[in-house]
Amino acid sequence: MSSETVLVVDDAAANRKLTELVLASAGYQVCTAQDAEEALRLVKDIRPRAVLTDIRLPGMDGLELTRRLRTDPALQDTIFLAVTACVLRSDEQNATEAGFDGYIVKPYDTRKLPAIVRRYLSRTAAAGLIPPATPATAPGTLPAAELRRRFKAEGAEQSRRLMATPGTGFDPQEARTTFQRWAGLGNTLGLEQVAHLAQEAQRLLDGPHPQTSPRLEEIVGQLFRLFTERPPRRRDTVLLPEPMIQQLAGNKLGLIGFEAEETRRLAEVFGNARATVQALEDDDVAPNSEALQSVDLVIFNIRHDTPPPEWMKRKDLARVEQPILFVGSRDVLLEHGISLKSGEHDFLVWPWDPEEAIMRACLALGRAGSRQPRKRSSPHRASIVMADDDATTLALVKATLESYQIDCRIAADGGQALEMIAAHPPSAVILDVNVANMDGFEVLAALKRDEATSDVPVVFLTSRQQETDIVRAFGLGADDYIVKPFSPMELAARIKRLIRKSA
Numbered sequence: 001m002s003s004e005t006v007l008v009v010d011d012a013a014a015n016r017k018l019t020e021l022v023l024a025s026a027g028y029q030v031c032t033a034q035d036a037e038e039a040l041r042l043v044k045d046i047r048p049r050a051v052l053t054d055i056r057l058p059g060m061d062g063l064e065l066t067r068r069l070r071t072d073p074a075l076q077d078t079i080f081l082a083v084t085a086c087v088l089r090s091d092e093q094n095a096t097e098a099g100f101d102g103y104i105v106k107p108y109d110t111r112k113l114p115a116i117v118r119r120y121l122s123r124t125a126a127a128g129l130i131p132p133a134t135p136a137t138a139p140g141t142l143p144a145a146e147l148r149r150r151f152k153a154e155g156a157e158q159s160r161r162l163m164a165t166p167g168t169g170f171d172p173q174e175a176r177t178t179f180q181r182w183a184g185l186g187n188t189l190g191l192e193q194v195a196h197l198a199q200e201a202q203r204l205l206d207g208p209h210p211q212t213s214p215r216l217e218e219i220v221g222q223l224f225r226l227f228t229e230r231p232p233r234r235r236d237t238v239l240l241p242e243p244m245i246q247q248l249a250g251n252k253l254g255l256i257g258f259e260a261e262e263t264r265r266l267a268e269v270f271g272n273a274r275a276t277v278q279a280l281e282d283d284d285v286a287p288n289s290e291a292l293q294s295v296d297l298v299i300f301n302i303r304h305d306t307p308p309p310e311w312m313k314r315k316d317l318a319r320v321e322q323p324i325l326f327v328g329s330r331d332v333l334l335e336h337g338i339s340l341k342s343g344e345h346d347f348l349v350w351p352w353d354p355e356e357a358i359m360r361a362c363l364a365l366g367r368a369g370s371r372q373p374r375k376r377s378s379p380h381r382a383s384i385v386m387a388d389d390d391a392t393t394l395a396l397v398k399a400t401l402e403s404y405q406i407d408c409r410i411a412a413d414g415g416q417a418l419e420m421i422a423a424h425p426p427s428a429v430i431l432d433v434n435v436a437n438m439d440g441f442e443v444l445a446a447l448k449r450d451e452a453t454s455d456v457p458v459v460f461l462t463s464r465q466q467e468t469d470i471v472r473a474f475g476l477g478a479d480d481y482i483v484k485p486f487s488p489m490e491l492a493a494r495i496k497r498l499i500r501k502s503a
Helices: 013-025 036-046 062-070 089-098 113-121 144-164 172-188 192-205 214-228 242-248 260-271 314-319 330-335 354-370 391-403 414-423 440-449 467-476 488-502
Strands: 005-009 029-033 050-053 079-084 102-105 252-256 276-279 297-301 324-328 346-349 383-387 407-411 428-431 458-462 480-483
Touching (some): 005 013, 013 113, 036 062, 050 062, 050 113, 062 079, 062 089, 079 113, 102 113, 144 214, 192 214, 260 276, 297 354, 383 414, 391 488, 414 440, 428 440, 428 488, 440 458, 440 467, 458 488, 467 480
Parallel strands (some): 005 029, 005 050, 050 079, 079 102, 252 276
């Protein structure tokens, strides 16, 4: 056990509490600070052997804090680790230049954090930045927050070009295409005001005198301000990484041992993460029971006055296929043998807040996904082929489907889509009507003519909403037709339904 002092700097109370608990259980003396100013005061008295700090702090950020502390001769042997949700390559480069010894991405694996700190304190770690304990995104995927950032950056540049055109003399067809894309993706990415203004601009372009419309010029200016504005961050708000939300979305969580008010609170918490909860009765559940098979994660509340059921004893936990998130006070968890170092399940210590509950549930599900597939899982991972001419839509759909363990292969045009489908028939196909080489209708017709691919479900995801297009798609054999703007979660649910139906 170690008695070395570690300073944790994070403005999110849930993150501070979690990191403190994990490191304290490994024997470290842990001090915490909620901002850089408090940290600067503390180091004068505690002289920590390691400093773990978030990069994005209110006021002075973690980069400047580390630069200042690095100039203190008394801290020349102190290890500095960035523990942050920032995942861009530029963030890592900035951390290196500021003097950080390591870079850990949230959400991290609690089992590995003490060992990572020990490696650096022992000076045995390789120079440079360590790999994140838990990757924030899977290879090839982009979180919705990053997609929104890119969409806004592109929108700022496009609206700047429109504003630079004298009056409203921009090309109507090019402007109409731009506004149509903003209207669709704005709603999909949660930027409703952008979508509303873009739709109004489309209507003005279709009016009798668009070239002399002062309102159209005003809208372009408003859109530019929306694309370039930075919403203020409340100091008491924890911004969770989007991959955590995606991992929980669509999952069903079973609650055991909670009172009605606690159940309501958890339903609200996980409802915000697009997951559902279901109260389970103690007498109705047992290893591999139908009640447990209906949920993806069990959240079990352990109380002083109510002993856990026999099947929940430690020796029987291996028989439970679902991951379990144990909830209770630290004393109760330890009393019933729920070790903080347990790799089988996870824990949530009272009192907890919503962000911490989401974090712990996400980690429990992530660990379950890294183990052997559950018995009720299909032996083959589902896959789809998608052809669309919009890079943002492709990235968003890919990230959403892969959070549901559905592989997503991207085709550059209709011809390539047919080649990919013929080489490795997918579980389903997503097509836009407007794709290069062969349009979506031609691709669908070719698939239905080929006996080897005629049974592959096909979904249209397109901005074409004319009745003639919809009738033509279903007439050719499409299984579903979704008009942009669309809900990524609804699309995933429809794809999962088609995959189950065709299996």
